[in-house]
Structure formats: C-alpha cells, structure tokens
Amino acid sequence: MSDPRAVARTVDALRRGWPVAICGKDGTLKLLAIETADAERLKTFDPDGAAPVLLSAGRAATLKLANQRDAATPDGPVLVERVPWLDFDIATALADPQLDLATPLKGPFRAIEIDAGDAASAALRLARVAGLLPAFFAIAGNADEAITPADIDAHEDADRLRIVGRARLPVAGAEDSEIVAFRTDEMPGEHVALLIGQPDGNPPLVRLHSECLTGDVLGSLKCDCGPQLQAAIKAIEASGWGVLLYLRQEGRGIGLINKLRAYALQDQGFDTVDANTRLGFAVDARNFAVAGRMLALLGQKTVRLLTNNPDKVAALEASGIAVVERVAHKLPPNPHNARYLDTKRDRTGHQL
Numbered sequence: 001m002s003d004p005r006a007v008a009r010t011v012d013a014l015r016r017g018w019p020v021a022i023c024g025k026d027g028t029l030k031l032l033a034i035e036t037a038d039a040e041r042l043k044t045f046d047p048d049g050a051a052p053v054l055l056s057a058g059r060a061a062t063l064k065l066a067n068q069r070d071a072a073t074p075d076g077p078v079l080v081e082r083v084p085w086l087d088f089d090i091a092t093a094l095a096d097p098q099l100d101l102a103t104p105l106k107g108p109f110r111a112i113e114i115d116a117g118d119a120a121s122a123a124l125r126l127a128r129v130a131g132l133l134p135a136f137f138a139i140a141g142n143a144d145e146a147i148t149p150a151d152i153d154a155h156e157d158a159d160r161l162r163i164v165g166r167a168r169l170p171v172a173g174a175e176d177s178e179i180v181a182f183r184t185d186e187m188p189g190e191h192v193a194l195l196i197g198q199p200d201g202n203p204p205l206v207r208l209h210s211e212c213l214t215g216d217v218l219g220s221l222k223c224d225c226g227p228q229l230q231a232a233i234k235a236i237e238a239s240g241w242g243v244l245l246y247l248r249q250e251g252r253g254i255g256l257i258n259k260l261r262a263y264a265l266q267d268q269g270f271d272t273v274d275a276n277t278r279l280g281f282a283v284d285a286r287n288f289a290v291a292g293r294m295l296a297l298l299g300q301k302t303v304r305l306l307t308n309n310p311d312k313v314a315a316l317e318a319s320g321i322a323v324v325e326r327v328a329h330k331l332p333p334n335p336h337n338a339r340y341l342d343t344k345r346d347r348t349g350h351q352l
C-alpha cells in the first residue's frame with residue numbers, strides 16, 4: 001500500500017536538511033539533499049566521506065559525465081564517485097549550475113555504476129516535489145524508514161483531488177464568477193477554478209493557467225503570464241461562459257526557487273529550455289492530469305481550450321477531456337520577453 005503522507009514527511013525532512021531513504025525495486029538509498037545540507041550534517045550522515053553524489057542526467061551532461069554512463073539508461077540518474085577532495089563545497093558546486101561561471105569546476109569526476117537505479121530516479125523526482133535542486137549524497141544500504149517510488153507517484157496522483165470550498169467571486173472583467181477550490185490531503189498547493197458566466201449549452205471556453213508569482217503578482221515582463229491571465233478572463237467572459245483553472249504548478253512544475261535559479265541562468269545567457277535542463281529538470285514538469293481531474297469534478301468533459309501549447313491539448317485529451325477546439329491565446333511581446341516567446345515557438349512547439 002503506497003502512503004502519500006509518508007512523502008509529505010519526507011519532503012519536510014529534506015527541506016530541513018535531514019536524511020531520508022527511498023526503497024526501490026533494486027535496492028535502498030539513504031539520501032542527504034545537498035542544497036539543505038552543510039559540512040557538519042554531511043559528516044554525521046557519512047562519517048567515512050564515502051557517499052557518492054547523485055545528479056540528474058541533464059546536470060551530468062554539463063559536467064561532461066554523460067558519456068560515461070550506462071548506455072541502458074541514457075536519461076537516468078548519474079552517480080559521481082566520491083574521492084577525498086570532493087568535499088561539501090565541491091559537491092555544492094556540482095549540484096548548482098549557477099556557480100559554474102564563478103567557480104569553474106575542477107575534476108576529473110567519474111560516473112560510477114548505480115545499483116539502486118529505481119530509488120535514484122525516484123530521488124530526482126522527489127527533489128522536484130520538494131522544490132530543491134536534484135542533487136544528493138547517496139549511500140546504498142538498508143534504512144529503518146524508507147518511502148517507495150510508488151509513494152512519490154501517489155503523492156502526485158490527481159485522482160486524490162476533491163472540491164473543498166466554493167463561493168461567489170466577482171473579479172475585474174467578469175463580475176458573474178464563482179471560485180471553486182480543490183486540494184488533496186497531502187499536497188500543500190490548493191488549485192482553484194474560476195467559473196465565469198453561466199452555462200449556455202455550448203462547451204465552456206477553458207484556460208489552464210500555471211502559477212507564475214513573478215508574472216501574475218509582480219507584473220514581470222520576462223514572460224507573458226500576467227497579460228495572458230487577464231486576457232483569459234476577458235476572453236472567457238466575452239465567449240459567454242467558461243472556466244479558468246489556476247494551477248499551482250509554478251515554474252512549469254519546478255517551483256518558485258528553482259524557477260528563479262533558471263532565471264539566473266538566463267541572465268548568464270541560457271534560454272528557458274536549456275536553463276531547466278542544466279538545473280536537472282524536464283523542460284516542462286507540469287502534470288496536466290490535475291486539470292483533467294478538476295474539469296471532471298466540475299462536470300465539464302468537453303471543452304474549447306485557450307492555449308498556444310499543443311502539449312496541453314494532448315495532455316487534457318489523455319486525461320479524458322474532449323478538446324473540441326483550440327483557441328489561440330497570443331499577447332503582444334515586449335522587449336524583455338521576446339526571446340522567451342521565440343524559444344516557446346522554436347523549441348517547445350508553441351504555435352505562436
């Protein structure tokens with residue numbers, strides 16, 4: 001029986017810099033997240049200084065470790081051999097690509113075989129759930145308390161979402177609106193839907209908006225999120241009726257802090273795609289099954305979708321929602337987001 005609450009406890013431990021353990025199909029790994037560790041914690045966790053460093057394939061590629069990996073798992077996690085000079089500071093530099101320009105890495109680093117590959121892959125997923133850099137000290141061996149990869153999957157299971165509250169919410173541009181809030185028992189993020197207007201027999205116009213604190217709240221010009229959010233409310237209102245889903249998937253699912261790390265890499269010249277990859281994340285880590293579940297709970301299984309992103313259409317369809325029309329949602333560029341929009345068009349298949 002998988003236990004999603006165990007993941008909540010594990011995420012909490014990771015963020016406090018405490019060791020955790022994952023028991024996979026092929027072995028158990030005891031893990032210490034590098035981001036929240038320090039030299040003293042490392043000494044307690046690994047008195048012999050022998051724990052290898054677990055990194056993502058994307059980070060390993062930057063470190064030129066990719067070609068040393070087991071050919072059977074080209075996208076899998078990478079384990080870096082621990083040698084005496086690989087101390088806490090060097091491990092931190094391995095973990096965080098923001099430091100690459102300031103502290104050119106020494107090396108040579110050597111990738112070694114991973115026995116507990118299932119647990120290692122799960123550890124990288126867990127880092128994303130915790131909003132941490134995907135980099136750990138990892139020791140193979142037994143642990144008293146360990147979560148399983150299935151626990152992590154259950155933690156993200158959209159089917160566990162339910163409606164927990166609703167109220168009338170007139171908003172600027174759409175006075176006849178109702179807000180509906182969703183959550184699971186385990187996840188801290190509370191997704192909301194704004195139901196705009198009244199059903200008129202036609203499929204609702206639906207917008208899936210992913211949280212962007214910088215764009216939605218602070219008016220960041222680096223992306224198009226803020227204007228897209230406001231324009232979506234207006235477009236739905238003008239169409240008669242529809243639903244805006246506000247999904248708590250900040251930074252395309254990697255969390256605010258990791259998105260800001262991606263921004264720092266963008267300041268160094270990398271685009272939005274390469275920044276995510278260099279940090280060790282997928283280009284898009286969002287789970288749109290969440291949106292499918294929310295629409296199903298609202299009784300809307302057939303929609304018109306406001307998006308330029310064909311992946312959103314495909315993902316909604318895969319979660320059982322019929323998308324009868326894609327409606328373009330383009331906003332004029334500004335000097336700060338022109339490159340971001342070009343990258344969306346050229347590298348992530350957005351129809352712009």
Ligand SMILES: Nc1nc2c(ncn2[C@@H]2O[C@H](COP(=O)(O)OP(=O)(O)OP(=O)(O)O)[C@@H](O)[C@H]2O)c(=O)[nH]1
Nearest residue numbers: 210211212223249250251252259262272307308309
């Ligand atoms: N990781 C990362 N996330 C970003 C970046 N810029 C914006 N975001 C996030 O991207 C999400 C918005 O997604 P977009 O890719 O802009 O657009 P989309 O939702 O895929 O597509 P549309 O429906 O066509 O707008 C929000 O969660 C933002 O926080 C970035 O440079 N890096």
Ligand SMILES: [Zn+2]
Nearest residue numbers: 212215223225
């Ligand atoms: Zn944004």
